Amino acid sequence: MRRYLTPFLFLSPATLLILLFFFTPVVATILLSFTDLSTTTFQNPSWVGLKNYQDLLADPFLKKIFLNTAKYVALTLAFNVGMGLLLALLTSLVPERYGDPFRALWLLPRILPPVVYVFIWQGLLAEAPMGLVSDLLGVSKNWLVAAPWTAVILANGFVGASFGMLIFTSAIRAIPRELFYAAAVDGATTWQTVRKVVLPLLAWPILFVTAYQTLSLLTSFEYILLLTDGGPGFYTTEVWSLRAYHLALSNYFGNVEFGLGAAMAAVLVVIGVVVSLFYLKIFNFKALVSEPKIEVY
Amino acid sequence: MKRGIPVRLEGLSKRFGRVEAVKRLDLEIGAGELVAFLGPSGCGKTTTLLMIAGIYRPTTGAVYFGDRRVDPLHPRDRDVGMVFQSYALYPHLTLFENIAFPLRLKKVPDAEVRARVQKTADLLGIGHILERKPAQVSGGQQQRAALARALVKEPQVLLLDEPLSNLDAQIRLSARAEIRRLQQELGVTAILVTHDQAEALAMADRVAVFSMGELQQYDTPEVLYHRPKNTFVAGFVGSPPMNLIEGTFTGDGFRSGELRIPIPGAPTGKGWLGVRPEHLALGEGGHPARVLVVEPLGREVLVVAEVAGVRLQVLLPEDRRPEPGGQVGVVFPERATLHFFDETGRRIGPE
Ligand SMILES: Nc1ncnc2c1ncn2[C@@H]1O[C@H](COP(=O)(O)OP(=O)(O)O)[C@@H](O)[C@H]1O
Ligand SMILES: [Mg+2]
Numbered sequence: 144m145r146r147y148l149t150p151f152l153f154l155s156p157a158t159l160l161i162l163l164f165f166f167t168p169v170v171a172t173i174l175l176s177f178t179d180l181s182t183t184t185f186q187n188p189s190w191v192g193l194k195n196y197q198d199l200l201a202d203p204f205l206k207k208i209f210l211n212t213a214k215y216v217a218l219t220l221a222f223n224v225g226m227g228l229l230l231a232l233l234t235s236l237v238p239e240r241y242g243d244p245f246r247a248l249w250l251l252p253r254i255l256p257p258v259v260y261v262f263i264w265q266g267l268l269a270e271a272p273m274g275l276v277s278d279l280l281g282v283s284k285n286w287l288v289a290a291p292w293t294a295v296i297l298a299n300g301f302v303g304a305s306f307g308m309l310i311f312t313s314a315i316r317a318i319p320r321e322l323f324y325a326a327a328v329d330g331a332t333t334w335q336t337v338r339k340v341v342l343p344l345l346a347w348p349i350l351f352v353t354a355y356q357t358l359s360l361l362t363s364f365e366y367i368l369l370l371t372d373g374g375p376g377f378y379t380t381e382v383w384s385l386r387a388y389h390l391a392l393s394n395y396f397g398n399v400e401f402g403l404g405a406a407m408a409a410v411l412v413v414i415g416v417v418v419s420l421f422y423l424k425i426f427n428f429k430a431l432v433s434e435p436k437i438e439v440y
Numbered sequence: 441m442k443r444g445i446p447v448r449l450e451g452l453s454k455r456f457g458r459v460e461a462v463k464r465l466d467l468e469i470g471a472g473e474l475v476a477f478l479g480p481s482g483c484g485k486t487t488t489l490l491m492i493a494g495i496y497r498p499t500t501g502a503v504y505f506g507d508r509r510v511d512p513l514h515p516r517d518r519d520v521g522m523v524f525q526s527y528a529l530y531p532h533l534t535l536f537e538n539i540a541f542p543l544r545l546k547k548v549p550d551a552e553v554r555a556r557v558q559k560t561a562d563l564l565g566i567g568h569i570l571e572r573k574p575a576q577v578s579g580g581q582q583q584r585a586a587l588a589r590a591l592v593k594e595p596q597v598l599l600l601d602e603p604l605s606n607l608d609a610q611i612r613l614s615a616r617a618e619i620r621r622l623q624q625e626l627g628v629t630a631i632l633v634t635h636d637q638a639e640a641l642a643m644a645d646r647v648a649v650f651s652m653g654e655l656q657q658y659d660t661p662e663v664l665y666h667r668p669k670n671t672f673v674a675g676f677v678g679s680p681p682m683n684l685i686e687g688t689f690t691g692d693g694f695r696s697g698e699l700r701i702p703i704p705g706a707p708t709g710k711g712w713l714g715v716r717p718e719h720l721a722l723g724e725g726g727h728p729a730r731v732l733v734v735e736p737l738g739r740e741v742l743v744v745a746e747v748a749g750v751r752l753q754v755l756l757p758e759d760r761r762p763e764p765g766g767q768v769g770v771v772f773p774e775r776a777t778l779h780f781f782d783e784t785g786r787r788i789g790p791e
Contacts, residue, residue, distance in 0.1 A: 321528035324495045329542040329589070330516035339541075343532040 175405035195406035212383040216360045222300035227307020235315045252302045261369040288375045307352045314348040354422035444472045444629030445506040445596045452501035461487040463653045474630040476640035479650030485633040521590030525602040527582045529574040535585045536570035542593040560592045580611045598630040671785035674714045685713045698748035714779030717755040726769025731762045
């Protein structure tokens with residue numbers, strides 16, 4: 144008995160937190176998704192079984208929203224990971240006194256409150272003479288309307304890239320200096336050293352950042368909400384989580400449908416779990432966890 | 441395989457901010473010679489080696505390989521092989537691909553890569569484990585793989601940065617002999633960095649002794665042992681280290697406190713008298729001394745004795761073993777095996 148008690152004791156704080164902050168909301172969401180709870184039925188909601196899910200599937204815009212989500216996640220992810228990697232490599236190749244301030248600069252968007260950050264973007268993308276982008280390009284347009292996807296991806300990417308940058312930078316710094324020396328003596332150029340030594344050694348952090356950011360992008364919508372609110376026009380940049388939010392908490396017509404929104408959120412949880420399992424498989428999770436580093440008695 | 445070429449360092453120095461890691465170093469290494477850089481940790485050995493390899497740019501001075509000035513060149517244009525203290529094998533590659541790495545970069549055809557890697561690996565006795573990753577082989581095997589990677593491109597200059605210091609004592613001895621044999625067979629010019637004086641004396645044709653970024657002496661092991669240029673070299677080369685007694689030379693002897701040693705033709709003035717533990721003996725008529733410590737070293741016994749307030753280490757054959765606390769006589773050797781240094785530590789005799 145004691146044999147099993149100790150490991151459980153060690154794991155119990157984390158388990159409690161997960162139960163409280165993950166399982167409880169998920170279960171609540173799923174329960175909610177089987178009801179018709181909305182502004183009109185707020186007093187006496189009733190069980191409606193799978194009706195919300197049927198409505199979801201019948202929604203003519205579901206496909207567009209799904210594709211929007213895939214596009215948003217894939218492109219932002221590519222920017223985040225690619226730019227993060229590029230920044231980490233560039234700032235690691237120059238002396239620290241230049242690299243460190245440059246990295247700090249890239250962290251600024253992350254420490255700004257999203258509302259302020261988006262406000263700056265809106266200013267940048269406005270018509271001339273207000274908008275810097277219009278001034279620079281010499282074409283006066285509201286770029287938020289003209290190129291909403293680019294705006295959404297860049298605004299997210301400029302925040303998101305710094306995460307990869309930090310992880311990759313510390314991973315590059317963890318590579319022993321002598322490996323770089325060895326590569327130089329062996330005849331490698333800087334680019335060959337990056338390609339044949341550094342990148343293979345970053346495989347794990349790259350996978351980690353990709354997995355982590357996929358999940359966080361699937362569920363995050365605050366920058367889109369503030370920047371375009373799913374627009375311009377009809378669902379141009381509306382993604383899954385934003386749609387769930389709109390349905391459940393902020394319907395245009397004042398009638399918020401908690402039940403339907405919860406159904407969308409529940410589907411998103413399933414997608415998230417599937418994606419996680421997929422990544423865990425690539426991570427070769429079994430191999431990573433098979434041997435405990437210390438033995439517990 | 442091509443023969444090694446001479447290496448010449450001229451006024452070489454390296455600063456890191458305020459630290460002067462290497463100070464105006466002049467040194468010539470003959471073609472095919474094995475030279476050891478010997479000195480305590482932090483004295484600038486690795487920095488010098490990295491300047492020769494081309495990793496560090498010298499602050500001043502020049503590096504020549506033969507007649508070619510190489511210090512402005514990138515490492516890949518210098519034709520050097522290097523073994524790092526940590527071996528620096530690429531952890532994501534098999535031993536085969538580690539050794540093949542320099543050849544792959546030179547776009548050597550695959551068949552030739554295979555042949556050369558296999559040949560070099562066989563030479564070093566790791567031909568059968570080439571499919572393993574570095575983490576899956578022992579320290580000794582990693583060291584051989586690192587050596588194979590350095591040798592596979594048949595460099596003219598081989599640089600070894602403490603290649604043996606991470607090995608078990610037993611393997612270290614055989615690896616010493618093996619590196620020496622390979623180096624002589626291949627005729628490559630080699631520089632071996634070490635802080636282990638026994639290793640330097642055993643392996644090198646000549647030894648450069650460093651202290652705090654400065655070259656102290658550059659000579660054959662015999663000269664280093666018999667005629668150290670200063671008290672630093674005297675104390676660093678030889679094990680157990682030379683006894684160095686501070687005192688005054690009086691023309692006909694040496695005086696330190698109560699201790700008086702007659703030496704015909706001694707210099708005059710303040711200075712240091714050096715005498716190696718193996719040149720001291722215990723016996724009748726010696727200077728009366730008290731035994732403090734007796735330390736059996738296997739074949740020999742190390743005795744620490746106090747003579748008139750001066751502590752001396754004496755190395756004795758194993759069968760001579762005095763009692764700790766007992767009284768003995770310490771006998772000083774002939775003038776020829778003594779060493780005289782002036783106040784600043786510079787050697788002043790005997791000639
Ligand atoms: N990259 C570096 N930056 C700053 N100081 C360094 C660097 N490399 C070496 N040093 C300093 O230079 C001195 C010599 O170091 P090193 O050549 O590594 O000594 P050794 O190899 O003889 O132990 C030391 O004081 C060390 O702290
Ligand atoms: Mg060193």
